[in-house]
Amino acid sequence: MFRFIVRRLLQLVPSLLGLSVLLFIWLRRLPGGPERALLGERATPEKVAQIRAMLGLDQPIYIQYGKFMRRLLELDFGNSIQTGRPVSDEFVERFPATIELTIVAMIIAIGVGIPLGFLAARRHGRLLDTASVGASILGICIPVFFLAYLLKFVFALNLHLLPTQGRLTSGLQRTDVTGFYVLDGMMTREWDVVADALLHLILPGLALASIPLAIIVRMTRASVLEVLSEDYVRTAEAKGLTEKVVKRRHILRNALLPVVTAIGLLTGGLLSGAVLTESVFALNGVGSFIKDAIFYSDYPGLMGFVLIFAIVYVMVNLVVDLSYSVIDPRVRVR
């Protein structure tokens, strides 16, 4: 197990190195450049040259890369050009918002998706089954940002039921511990903060959950249907085990294997959705930072955020692979 983890982490190194070289070259070819973003279109050539020298952009690209990598070894990602603050600080500050959003979205997607998929499979061919399959196909076809707007339009602007902007109602006092508003509120027993932060997460969470939810419902359904016709399920029923035991030990445990893999892949893909959802609901998370960073040609900012996110993505998939061996005793990690 330990050796498996180490080997997987070592395999990560060449991928990330390659990714960093590609990104580095790529980002420096983006039109505009940070000096334009900082000084505007009408900057004098001397000023531009000065800024470029200050940022080290006048040196050959391999020297720039070498410097970047040396600082990276000390976990220094440089300063963000759009805000002037260290990239790592920006990340630490914004990461909790995105994680909260992603967790809420995944809780909705898993919490609704697996039971619904299971029920649909048990009632195969009946109304609930047809409806959930139809709804999940529709869910994949709705653009995330449009769904976000639709939810905002219906629940917030017309019905005035839920907040539409930011992470907390302005004016509400909170004590900062970890940056996770919900967690902080629980730790400091500020229950009004917990409730308020959760209310702010409902709509963005729903919008972000739509695609993973749709996929999880269909995967669970298909997987359960396949397991239901297995001989061991019939055997288990025939030897008189209660329905509950058969359901939990024989059907769900086997059916959930492919679903768990999909959940890992979906979690990584959620960042794409988060970029869109965060900007619709004005949440100051990683997604909205990346969106702005592109328009400001914020090289260090983009570089740092994308690299950290790629690492997070790979970690999530590692955890998924490990959880495989917990769910399925036949899988022994080597």
Added chain:
Amino acid sequence: MSLAAPGRKADKIDRLAELAALEDETGRSLWQETFARLRHNPMAIIGGVIVTLFVLLSVIGPLLAPYSPTAQTWREETSIAQGLFPGPRAENLLGVDQLGRDFFSRMLIGARQSLLVGVVATLLGFAVGTLLGAVSGAAAGLGGHRGRWLDNTLMRCTDMLLALPSLLLAISVAALLGRSLVTVMIAVGVVQIPIFARLLRGSMIAQANGDYVLAARSLGVRRWRIAANHVIPNSLGPVIVQATLTLATAIIEAAALSYLGLGNPDPSTPEWGVMLADAQVFLDVRPEWAFYPAAGIIITALGFTLLGEALREALDPKLRK
């Protein structure tokens, strides 16, 4: 009794023809059988009808459009400051947009752009992805030790593409190439490359263990011929399903890029994604401006998705009788 008797010969030809006809009935190819099964699947029929209508619309839409999509004919009647826009009426079926252009005409003409983005992006992802996947799959399944090395290198490359969130990758491409319709197509297509590559590779490796591959190898057929004539045709099923589903994703991703301000800036070629993105500003006054193009995108995506799902079911050997 000679075999050359005229009556007999005709008889024989008839029998042969009969036999040939019989063979036609029983020995259907995979695709013939798939098509036959699709015809009985309601999902495929609904999807097919939607897709056909959409393609038809994108072909004849510009001819049907009563007005030019760019002519600001009713400019005087609109006022952004006062939120004054003529609603649906006899001359403008869906009303007039913020610049005084006929919304209905723009919707009709937008269909073509959306289809174009979807098809070109999918073709790009499909072509490059299957090429990579075919090389990698052939190398891994049939190539021996050196093949595995090639396969590993190619797959590490696709891993790098997959390590980036898809929208981020598309945004980078779009930022690199500048705003245009072609950019959107490339940005959306590039994201699909690793998916097609992985899919075809996996499918080919599974096929490479088949008895027919062993048979071909023992007959001394060259490896690249086995790959081209036997393994690839048998591995294409899931890739084609994915391509159909990608048509839907591509149209949606293009809309997302437009929303982020990276869409086609050319106002003379309206596109549903750009129209939807533009409508967000007027959501309070004219929510229907968002709903019409959104409905267009959703229904089209639904058509392709239904067709893709039906195709997947039809090609699934477990569901085949």
